[in-house]
Ligand SMILES: O=C(CO)[C@H](O)[C@H](O)COP(=O)(O)O
């Protein structure tokens with residue numbers, strides 16, 4: 506069975522002063538998930554939000570909060586994010602090589618869904634043990650830009666990783682993040698991505714609902730023709 510398309514607007518491109526209404530607007534426009542970029546100004550040169558903002562948003566929505574942790578110490582975030590109401594907890598493999606088993610275990614114990622992300626320069630083989638282990642992650646996020654900022658240009662060379670993952674794991678959730686929009690989605694969808702993060706292309710559009718439906722259609726069309 507084909508994996509289900511999930512369209513996840515990145516709230517990094519929203520008006521943070523009106524986060525609840527921005528989230529409500531995206532869900533009304535057809536978003537499946539809300540992608541929440543958590544950055545610590547150490548793993549990446551930018552600082553965004555943490556558990557208090559997730560907790561505030563959770564009071565206004567039941568939506569799946571797809572948290573992408575661009576932080577050096579993801580273990581420190583498990584308990585606070587679980588309490589705050591996070592749904593998915595996706596950490597970077599680059600920082601968790603020595604303790605990912607413990608981390609994945611804790612994420613699951615706290616009731617969140619574990620995912621692993623990798624930067625454009627990280628070989629895809631590095632996430633295989635996390636997908637195949639006894640206590641596997643449930644999603645792989647392939648970064649299609651260098652993590653840290655929205656509005657960057659999609660890197661097509663990262664698609665080799667998506668193709669390799671889809672070939673090896675037909676039913677795995679594979680997320681792509683960075684520079685996705687109507688002009689790049691077909692590359693990601695035909696490579697096998699099914700979870701699509703899009704910030705600037707959705708929030709910057711006159712009609713965000715149209716962009717969301719273009720993204721979804723591309724994933725579904727690619728699945729049908731594969
Ligand atoms: O993780 C991220 C940046 O590190 C963001 O999720 C991503 O950049 C989305 O923004 P855009 O669609 O504008 O590229």
Ligand SMILES: [Fe+2]
Pocket residue numbers: 515540541542573682702
């Ligand atoms: Fe992200």
